[in-house]
Amino acid sequence: MTQKRHPQTLAIRGGKAQTEYLEHNQALFLTSSFMWESAEHAEALFAKKVKGFTYTRTANPTIAAFEERISALEGAERSVATSTGMSAIQAAFFTFLKAGDHVVSSRNLFGTTAGFINGVVTKFGIEVTLVSQTDLSEWQAAVKENTKLFFLETPSNPLGEVADLRALSEMAHAVGALLVVDNSLMSPVGQQPLALGADISVQSATKAIDGHGRVMGGVLSGSEELMGQVAVYCNSCGLAMSPFNAWNLLSGVETLSVRMEKQFANALQVAQWLQTHAQVKAVYYAGLPEHPQADLVAKQQNGGGIVIGFEVENQEKAWSVINRAELFSRTANLGDVRSTITHPWTTTHGRMSPEDKLAANIRPGLVRLSVGLEYADDLIADLQRALA
Known part of the structure; x- marks a missing residue:
């Protein structure tokens, strides 16, 4: 695009990987791996000296198109697509946390998310304090010297409790913590957490982004610095989105x-x-x-x-x-x-x-x-x- 476009236009026209066949719709690259022209070309690709694709677990043109369109809607430098919404939440936690760290989380969460935080995250020596979604004094009182991450979904599922993202971002950043917001219930066109101070917007693409109950997917959006770390984690843990799912989700983005x-x-x-x-x-x-x-x-x-x-x-x-x-x-x-x-x-x-x-x-x-x-x-x- 030669000039700045509205996100709604970019949701339809942005991020398309065009082949020599000049297809009108985004092509589906249903392949596990990509070839290289020579051993020298392979070395350059793997060393990231040149842009290209090597293996779909790492990157794929169809998935990349989906990520670019979500970035346009979220106002993000970069997005990383994952297999499901829960794998996106997993990446948001385990990319940035280690044993001995502390998380402050709203207790008003989707049930599976609450189960993951209370039953899985805590097994790895990460401490979690649950607080009211709306009472900022509880968030402040829960902060410790080792607090590294704030997490919430807003509006909450299913009671629609809304958290003040600007206030929480200031609170988190004051202690060197990241603010991670689950944006699944609003989608990028209903709310832009990054513009309100959040570091990472995470969502289940299975929900409104698809909008037709067809496929599963998740996506995280944020700065190039943070998403680069997320991409390494997702590649190492095999959390990649399916190209077929990305292809379906692209049509969902277009009508979102x-x-x-x-x-x-x-x-x-x-x-x-x-x-x-x-x-x-x-x-x-x-x-x-x-x-x-x-x-x-x-x-x-x-x-x-x-x-x-x-x-x-x-x-x-x-x-x-x-x-x-x-x-x-x-x-x-x-x-x-x-x-x-x-x-x-x-x-x-x-x-x-x-x-x-x-x-x-x-x-x-x-x-x-x-x-x-x-x-x-x-x-x-x-x-x-x-x-x-």
């Missing part, structure tokens, strides 16, 4: 902006209707004007997101709503063009202890929705029937 704009609008309409229903005890959605951090949402998000949590009387009622829904897909995935419904207490957060779930405000009567692209009134009618 228009999908998110409509899905955010649908989610707000559904959330506002849920607020009026007599059997709904509480609605958790970051886009509501009544959200406790509405001012902060307006400053750092381009909308409320796609995930809604709402609470009914008990687990029996929650299951009844889920079982009676006809239009919502009963699945734990989110970010799809198809709306989904699930019961966090027994699915996404099911492996957490009851005490940990309650500490994170996950209760048996909570239902989680991911709002898709269906006609909003049809989604509301389906929920009305399910709640009857």
